[in-house]
Amino acid sequence: MMMDWILLGVLYLSGCNISSCLLHQYHYVADPMNWTEAQTYCRVTYTDLATIENTEEKNQLITTVSSFENNTKVWIGLYTIIDWRWSDGYRGRGAEYRNWIIDHPTFYYVYNYFCVLSGNKQPWQANNCLANFPFICNNGTQLDPEFVFVNESMNWSRAQRYCRENFIDLATVRNATESQELQSLVLSNWAWIGLYRDPNIYWSDGSGSSFRYWDTGYNKILSSVACGVAALDNSGRWKFLPCETRLPFVCYSIPPLPVMRQVVKLRMKLEDSSVDLNDPAVKADILKKLQDRLKEKGVSGVTLKWREQPDGRVFHKEGKSSEKKKRQKTEL
Template sequence: MSNSVYYCGGKNSLSRLTFNKLVSSLGCHIFSARLLHQYHFVDEPMNWTEAQTYCRKKHTDLATIENGEEVMQFRNTFLPFEYNSKVWIGLYSKLNWEWSDGYEGPGADYKKWKVNEPNFYIDNELCVASGGNNDPWHDDPCSKNHRIICNNGAKLDPKFIIVKEGMNWPNAQKYCRENFVDLATLRNDNESLEIQTMVENGWAWIGLFRDPHIYWSDGSSFSFKYWFTGPKPLNSLSLVCGVADLQASGKWTLFPCDRKLPFVCYSTRVIRQVVKLRMKPGDSSVDLNDPAVKEDLLKKFQDRLKTRGVKGVTLKWIKQSDGKVFHKDGKSSQKKKRNKSEL
């Protein structure tokens, strides 16, 4: 079989460069475009749950932002409006504080936070350290190195031990479990004051930490991050919701979900594109219109997309008026005839 032309179409979210690289190794040529979220600003203050309900009814969901291009798309949404403050987006997080040893008995909910703590000041402040000199607890990035407080007694009769070697929270947990019982669990003011006396100055890890997961309302994967560096008061909240601060280039912070704020929804436009490809099979006996062959080709395309981390793409063959997808390239046949006549 000579060179053949075929068509495929479907939802596409690839850049031209990415898709051309994808198919060039298959001997094909293709043109495509990129589809970003379409954002909708709603200047009607609601709490986060009300905003979520509105967006799901009128559009797709509260705004999801998954890369730098979508940050720009999001910010451009506000150009026609005279608004430059905070808006709800689809982020939320459950503040589930736990003790390393799994303690859930009396006093498990005890907290001795420093004023304005916890505040998730920078990304990954998910672990808790206690200060000395009557300086209570604060959340800190788990990667920081601090001294550690281990428990070498029973859960209900702890014996606290300070380890002056600095290490991050995961290594501190491992060290305490290997050499003692676990990181310290503190259930009341007396135990908290005892720890502060042992620390004297600086900070030391205790066993408190929280669920690291942050979610998008539409269930999208949370991998891209655009956090505002600064205080994000969590206080004693068990649930916090995401805000984009337009005065800080749209960077994200966390607020109590019952606040009344304007918000941004998003919708997804389905764009059907006709993509023209030219192929020359290595084996002339292969029938490209064979259903098994067409299915195998589509699978190879989809697998290539997955290996490059491209999501949300569906490829389908489009049949022409005669019911076939592939046709021999007439120009190629004519060229061959001319070459023969010249001989």
């Protein structure tokens, strides 16, 4: 026997567009500081240096700064740790040897220059790891290398795999003598060697945001840490500068979100009259199923709660008088 019940529930929805919710409110600080000083100021006064998680927040930060400055660079919460390493893991004597091109920046084309080339009788330079070049393997030991030039163009990762499968690893270079020997083997203009680094890009507040808005220009950084700026003179695009540079900066705080409340009335039909819809376990199970349905539809930021009637119950059997009133309203 079917039984009609009325279900009353309350939806609490955060008052912003779910697909483009701005989680950060930005605050421009004109007083120039180095990056560490700016970070300390933001953490004491607001929440932290600016984190940017999507295009809407990027535009909001630009608007915030542009109301004060139209042609400046400002610190944001982005920073990187620059750690060049050898493919074979060598960290012994000579591991820090570098033969960079004169005035070669340690941090070069920040968004993709993470692998190193040696030229034909030329010093080293960083390049995009996805680019294809010949490469040099080591077929000896770390302390007694035997360099082998492979005249086949591959990206750095494929070259590394080839060297490990056919020799020992990509070449490690520990001193000027080994560098000259290696250069004399290069038959093309450039060849991969084993020096590389990971991106190691972080936000001050520990956010895992992967959103990026890079400037494509050069970044001449000669230290092991570099800090991020948004360049208003280049559409707010990001680049890295020495952290000791004194600049204005942008902090963020997390504004309280307004809450909208909506009451939703549903009619449910029971096939099993023995089920008590007011049982706490049953109510919890229904809530979970409704919440799962919302997630399937891509709706987030919504909280569902039951609204109890004065008698403490949520569900009430719908009487015949209610049916009659409904029919009258429908006829009108």
